[in-house]
Amino acid sequence: MEHGPENIVLMENISSVEHFLxxxxxxxxxxxxxxxxxxxxxxxxxxxxxxYEIKLLLEIIANIRPYDKGKCVLIERGMMRHKRVIxxxxxxxxxxxxxxxxxxxxxxxxxxxxxxxxxxxLLQEQIFxxxxxxxxxxxxxxxxxxxxxxEKAVITLIAAAYSDSQIIVFNLPEYEWDEVLxxxxxxxxxxxxxxxxxxxxxxxxxxxxxxACSHTAIIKDGKxxxxxxxxxxxxxxxxIEVIIRDKTAKSMLEKLNRLLPGYNLVMKEDSLFIRSxxxxxxxxxxxxxxxxxxxxxxxxxxxNPKTVENAYEELILKHDL
Amino acid sequence: xxxxxxxxxxxxxxAYTENKISTNRKIAFALFLGLFSFxxxxxxxxxxxxxxxxxxxxxxxxxxxxxxxxxxxxxxAFIISYFILYxxxxxxxxxxxxxxxxxxQMGYNPVIMFFSKLLALMYTVILIYTVGFIVTxxxxxLLKYTFIxxxxxxxxxxxxxxxxxxxxxxxxxxxxxxxVLNGRYWTxxxxxxxxxxxxxLGQYPIISNRVYMQNFSTLFNLQLSAYWLVGSVIIGxxxxxxxxxxxxxxxxxxxxxxxxxxxxxxEIVEIDSITGKQKVIGNKVKxxxxxxxxxxATTLLLIVFICIALAINVFVIVxxxxxxxxxxxxxxxxxxxxxxxxxxPEIEINDLTYFQKIDAQYQIEEGQIILFxxxxxxxxxxxxSKTDNQLIVDIDYYPPMSQIGAMxxxxxxxxxxxxYSGRSRWLGALILFANTIVGRIxxxxxxxxxxxxxxxxxxxxxxxxxx
Numbered sequence: 001m002e003h004g005p006e007n008i009v010l011m012e013n014i015s016s017v018e019h020f021l022x023x024x025x026x027x028x029x030x031x032x033x034x035x036x037x038x039x040x041x042x043x044x045x046x047x048x049x050x051x052y053e054i055k056l057l058l059e060i061i062a063n064i065r066p067y068d069k070g071k072c073v074l075i076e077r078g079m080m081r082h083k084r085v086i087x088x089x090x091x092x093x094x095x096x097x098x099x100x101x102x103x104x105x106x107x108x109x110x111x112x113x114x115x116x117x118x119x120x121x122l123l124q125e126q127i128f129x130x131x132x133x134x135x136x137x138x139x140x141x142x143x144x145x146x147x148x149x150x151e152k153a154v155i156t157l158i159a160a161a162y163s164d165s166q167i168i169v170f171n172l173p174e175y176e177w178d179e180v181l182x183x184x185x186x187x188x189x190x191x192x193x194x195x196x197x198x199x200x201x202x203x204x205x206x207x208x209x210x211x212a213c214s215h216t217a218i219i220k221d222g223k224x225x226x227x228x229x230x231x232x233x234x235x236x237x238x239x240i241e242v243i244i245r246d247k248t249a250k251s252m253l254e255k256l257n258r259l260l261p262g263y264n265l266v267m268k269e270d271s272l273f274i275r276s277x278x279x280x281x282x283x284x285x286x287x288x289x290x291x292x293x294x295x296x297x298x299x300x301x302x303x304n305p306k307t308v309e310n311a312y313e314e315l316i317l318k319h320d321l
Numbered sequence: 322x323x324x325x326x327x328x329x330x331x332x333x334x335x336a337y338t339e340n341k342i343s344t345n346r347k348i349a350f351a352l353f354l355g356l357f358s359f360x361x362x363x364x365x366x367x368x369x370x371x372x373x374x375x376x377x378x379x380x381x382x383x384x385x386x387x388x389x390x391x392x393x394x395x396x397x398a399f400i401i402s403y404f405i406l407y408x409x410x411x412x413x414x415x416x417x418x419x420x421x422x423x424x425x426q427m428g429y430n431p432v433i434m435f436f437s438k439l440l441a442l443m444y445t446v447i448l449i450y451t452v453g454f455i456v457t458x459x460x461x462x463l464l465k466y467t468f469i470x471x472x473x474x475x476x477x478x479x480x481x482x483x484x485x486x487x488x489x490x491x492x493x494x495x496x497x498x499x500x501v502l503n504g505r506y507w508t509x510x511x512x513x514x515x516x517x518x519x520x521x522l523g524q525y526p527i528i529s530n531r532v533y534m535q536n537f538s539t540l541f542n543l544q545l546s547a548y549w550l551v552g553s554v555i556i557g558x559x560x561x562x563x564x565x566x567x568x569x570x571x572x573x574x575x576x577x578x579x580x581x582x583x584x585x586x587x588e589i590v591e592i593d594s595i596t597g598k599q600k601v602i603g604n605k606v607k608x609x610x611x612x613x614x615x616x617x618a619t620t621l622l623l624i625v626f627i628c629i630a631l632a633i634n635v636f637v638i639v640x641x642x643x644x645x646x647x648x649x650x651x652x653x654x655x656x657x658x659x660x661x662x663x664x665x666p667e668i669e670i671n672d673l674t675y676f677q678k679i680d681a682q683y684q685i686e687e688g689q690i691i692l693f694x695x696x697x698x699x700x701x702x703x704x705x706s707k708t709d710n711q712l713i714v715d716i717d718y719y720p721p722m723s724q725i726g727a728m729x730x731x732x733x734x735x736x737x738x739x740x741y742s743g744r745s746r747w748l749g750a751l752i753l754f755a756n757t758i759v760g761r762i763x764x765x766x767x768x769x770x771x772x773x774x775x776x777x778x779x780x781x782x783x784x785x786x787x788x
Contacts, residue, residue: 021588051582084573097418110324115428
């Protein structure tokens, strides 16, 4: 495996050519002043309030669309003047129509990787085992035309993982993912990382970012409001400490509010979320103790595992205020 | 099983998931084409005594020439349908879908892919055409017509050349069509283009002439027609265009418009930062207007077809319901299918004739053709002389060896129902066809099925479109 520079994507003050034109003629850039650095062997998940915005960002990264201002460098090479031109170092997946419908999954992957020097018997065995390993063994002999668009996209991603491209851009933010496919994408992301390649994916699914990505970037109203590790996002922005599930939790809300000053209590259906309002209050053990002491024994009480979804909501809320 | 598909093998497989199935289907398709041509020949034989014998004698004759001539035209119609149906697999639509993008990234060479695709499609067309051609010849042997080998190679070449021209033109157009739907229209257009080219360059009079077709070199005689020269130039040019164009567009990722991701009630514009000029590039509201126009046009066409088919049926029923004394008249005109050659050349066999209904006071002149009733039967004859209340009538055409004037007779003026005012040879042929089994199926069963199952059909095509 050849080792190139560590800096895979470098975006400085990028602004898009595209503008949103709201009723009344007011316009704003779809993307404005974007700064982003992506390093080798990282898996990035890009999420945002607008599917169009995040899709456009990844199109700019993959040299599919031009940008108006700023500087964008891919693997220390400047952007091509010709847009959409095939770049050997970037594998772009912007739709799931690339597969041939007259083949099954395993056959297609064998066909796509046919130019590799590996022995065909070994290669097929390897791909078949890999499909089983990532939880898609049941699809291996399914004809491509019977797959849904998300499954097709994942099969395309597997083919891309076997390519020589250093950057794989998986730009399908409008797709809806189930747990099986998220697990598969997470496994493929690991495989890509092992080969020292970089995966950049766009999605609206926080769970996908949590499972498959090491880093994330969040865009709101055309501006980048977060870029960094997924871990840091979860720990910094998910303020929910404890989740209580009980049908009578609502009746206890007032009492618990008095018991837990400095915490914000929010009811959602039968669940009560206890958020810390300031630093130094994140002690789930302390909260648990106070609740039990009050005589209220809920059906379930759990420490919040800190999710990307909560952190994302918190971050968006913060920027709305 | 170890999968070791090359791009050429993948192309040969076309829409099917296995190479063997694909080959079997191609052979089955060729057999069907041969059988269909043969069946159609029989349908035309039932219309032997109609205008078709004068207009297209080349398909009405009892000879190998007619069955083969019919086959080489039928095969074009069906190959075009095949191209339209499997457009996604046969042509360059896959480049637009970025299938080549993925393969190029994986190390495939676009030039080799182009030649593989071209050769595989040509091979398929030649295989289907040749097998169908042989099947048609074998079936024609059953009719015990005189076998003349001389025109068979020439006819084979004529059909093959048309198919290769249509194939390469369709391939070329598919490189410029941005959507599959447009590509399918273009494929249909290529058949029309080849038909126009053949008509304009005088190819039809040559290929429909049995004597010309016995000489292979006649096809290439530029004094007779430049079709082969023009066709060869088109094939060569299209081949080069395909090569360079496919290689060129395969260099780029194709960005398809995706209206689903556009925000509601918002337009996306490109603004030039220097000039400030705005260019609208996306708008959710505009989505689907072309689709709606197409849906409306398809529905209208379907309605028109059903209406025409039903009108023909009503017309046939009305004419068949005519009995002496109770002739059906439409605004004073009695339509009547004349099934005899006794009035040739004025009226030919199976012509639809029109008779003006007349009353008892109308003065019939000598030389006029009349429709009259005698012994509960209707006759059409010419008035040769007349007295006060009697008309002497006779037929125009006596077969050879028969006695001229044998059919001359005297009829009462009261027996006259109508006066001949004109004829239509084509409508006569249409009625003749509508009375055959195939005609009944086409004009009665097909519209009936369309009428009762239009909902299901509409749903099926909507589903297909969404795919």
